Amino acid sequence: MSAPARPVPGVDVPDERGRTGLDRVGRDLTGNPDVRVTDVEVLAAAWHVLRRTTLQVRGADGSWRPQQRETYDRGNGATVLLYDPDRRTVLLARQFRYPVYVNGHPDGILLETAAGLLDDDDAATAIRREAAEELGVQIGELEPVFEVYMSPGSVTERLHFFAAPYSAATRAGRGGGLAEEGEDIEVCELPFDTALTQVADGRIADAKTIMLLQWAALAGPFAVPRG
Template sequence: MADEKLIKFGKQDVKIAPIKALYKGFFNINLYQFEHALFAGGQSATISREILERGDAVAVLPYDPSSNNILLIEQIRIGAIKSKQSPWLLECIAGMTDGSTDYETVVKREAFEEAGLELHELEFMLSYLSSPGGTTERLHLYLAPTDLSQLQSGVYGLETEGEDIRTHIISFNEAMARLATGEIDNAATVISLQWLALNRERILKQRT
């Protein structure tokens, strides 16, 4: 049954010791020491985990229903250098919320900073935990139906934040082909494109 409760435990079934700060820099790392309820009954031994405290983030996929084009950005992501020949990735526009819960305002700010794009319409797609075994980060994804016909590809980003960002306007079909080959392989962009594939027919019908 779809409404059947599958998750047995909750926050009340975890005992957490005072969290210890291990490192403060561009990101923060904290030490969590905890015990939790076991499925077979009783309590676990104390478990220690170093957790990356990134804060929450937003991402947005601009989509032009009239032309069936999308906008992606390209920038260097040093964490990709270990497993890819090029650490320059094709991505959605994204940014940290810096503690704000006004996610739409953050999305619009990032779109202007990273692509010179003024967004007026946003549709919430979903939110997800990026890697909950090692970080508290949650991402909030949006689709931005918008006119891309007058937007020129260019280079954007804030020099003060070390950003060097190039924009690309490509067809939805090309984006899906690059997704299928594995060229697009970062989670926020993969999920956003898959969400658009599932919802595109509805979005197009709403505009006819």
């Protein structure tokens, strides 16, 4: 007689974050009639969730083909480019990122726009929180820029992009991130043109930061008027 299956945290019993039913995500999707989800397996749920999903996908010839996809679900996030329109500067976070370090970056230290996960907040609330924690800025006016799936082949995250002006008056805190979350962030103020140069020569290598800097140059606060 086989032993009964052990309860799986995040599936049958609450995991460390109190979640259950993590294997149900995706099973009720109906937006695409050419895709049927037949099985969802939780591979890891220590903090974020790694799933292996079995699909049936209908091709152009009408036949159904089985596929499997692994997806990493870390929730959705937000990022903001903080800029001083009068002094033509931007405010960025300099911090160590282990995933890039293990994938060939010389020291793993990146210059980035302030960013973080939404958790239970809306995107605007979340990015105001992150800007205060990481860069010490109390955001006033906040401009939505775009929403982007950053790595759609494997990561579910949708990232909300914003831009906001800052000044000496709005730099009300020290920034630096939250020590209890292992953050050790250096606040870096750069001339906007210097930041663009660092994009071109590879010193700024973070995708969300590059996208916002290029937006600022092409259509944002530092765009050259046409005509």
